[in-house]
Structures are given as structure tokens and as C-alpha cells.
Amino acid sequence: xxYINSIFSYRLFFVKVKVKVDLGQSSGQxxxxxxxxxxxxxxxxxxxxMLPDPLRTLPDYFxxxxxxxxxxxxxxxxxxxxxxxxxMPVLDHNKLKGYRQLRLAHLQLSMISSAYIWQxxxxxxxxxxxxxxxxxxxxxxxxIDIKPVVCHPDMVLCNWTLLDPHKYVTLASC
Numbered sequence: 001x002x003y004i005n006s007i008f009s010y011r012l013f014f015v016k017v018k019v020k021v022d023l024g025q026s027s028g029q030x031x032x033x034x035x036x037x038x039x040x041x042x043x044x045x046x047x048x049x050m051l052p053d054p055l056r057t058l059p060d061y062f063x064x065x066x067x068x069x070x071x072x073x074x075x076x077x078x079x080x081x082x083x084x085x086x087x088m089p090v091l092d093h094n095k096l097k098g099y100r101q102l103r104l105a106h107l108q109l110s111m112i113s114s115a116y117i118w119q120x121x122x123x124x125x126x127x128x129x130x131x132x133x134x135x136x137x138x139x140x141x142x143x144i145d146i147k148p149v150v151c152h153p154d155m156v157l158c159n160w161t162l163l164d165p166h167k168y169v170t171l172a173s174c
Contacts (some may be wrong), residue, residue, distance in 0.1 A: 054158045055104045061095050062105070062126040064088050071106040072115050081119050085112065088132040102144045103158045109137035110150045 036071040059067045068075065068084060075081040096102050113133050117125055128134070 042085050055086040055100050058104055065108045068112050076115050076119050084109045085116050090135055102140055105140045107158055114150050
């Protein structure tokens with residue numbers, strides 16, 4: 001049996017969650033208590049589940065992903081995205097450092113994959129993704145425990161920027 005007591009903050013979400021787990025000992029002395037930290041779940045008091053200050057580009061090694069992500073719309077309109085993707089090598093996902101780079105890589109690979117599939121609309125949909133996208137997307141997904149699909153955590157929670165980075169964060173400035 002798990003008992004969860006939570007303390008709520010005025011800002012966005014909970015500040016502290018205390019978990020008390022009954023370990024099943026008949027004497028009643030078998031309890032384990034622990035306080036979880038928001039950071040353990042990539043949640044912060046100021047931004048909630050949104051990734052604070054998400055990255056806009058990956059390191060130079062991943063320049064091809066950056067280029068495709070930045071030029072996705074024009075490449076789709078010119079029907080050149082698949083051609084560009086098919087020329088790419090398989091990049092080593094292990095060169096991504098830290099959670100923020102992994103999240104941006106997942107966002108970029110999700111969008112590149114979706115665009116690759118739907119570039120021609122519902123006609124001529126490929127049956128498989130090229131290895132250069134599928135392999136790193138799957139591996140990055142495993143690392144951050146998010147399925148390799150276009151999803152809310154990518155499209156919303158780590159895909160935002162301040163309109164004016166010199167102003168305090170408000171709903172109007174995002």
C-alpha cells in the first residue's frame with residue numbers, strides 16, 4: 001500500500017511529495033519514507049512540465065539534423081526532404097550530452113520522421129524510415145523514456161522560446 005501526501009505551491013505544481021510505503025511487515029514497523037524532488041522528474045516550480053530554456057540547436061556534429069529541422073517547411077514544399085534525409089549518415093546518438101540535448105534531438109527526429117513520411121501527402125507514403133533517422137530516434141527515445149512518435153512533450157513542452165528573452169516569463173512572453 002502506498003500513501004502519498006502532497007503539499008501544493010501557489011505557483012504551478014507541488015513542491016514536495018512525501019511517499020510512505022507499507023513494506024508488508026505485520027508489526028507495522030516496516031515503512032519506508034522518502035521525499036521526491038521535482039528535478040528527478042524534470043519538473044520545476046517555475047515552468048511545471050515545460051522544459052526551462054530549451055535548446056534551439058544541437059552541437060555541430062548534429063548539423064544535418066539542425067539544418068533539416070530549421071528548413072523543414074521549405075524542404076517539404078520543394079519535395080526535397082526525403083532526398084536530403086536519404087543522403088545522411090547514421091549519426092552517433094551517444095554524442096548527445098545531457099537531457100536538454102536529448103530532448104531537442106527527439107523533437108528534431110520526430111519532426112524529420114513525420115515530414116519524411118508525409119512529404120507527398122497520403123500518396124507514396126514510405127513503408128519504412130531510413131536507418132539514419134530510425135536508429136538514433138529509437139535510441140534517443142529509450143534514453144529519455146518517450147516513445148518514438150510525434151508527441152506532446154516534443155511539440156509543446158520543449159518546443160517554445162521567449163519572444164523577448166530580456167523580459168520576465170509570462171504567458172504573453174512565450
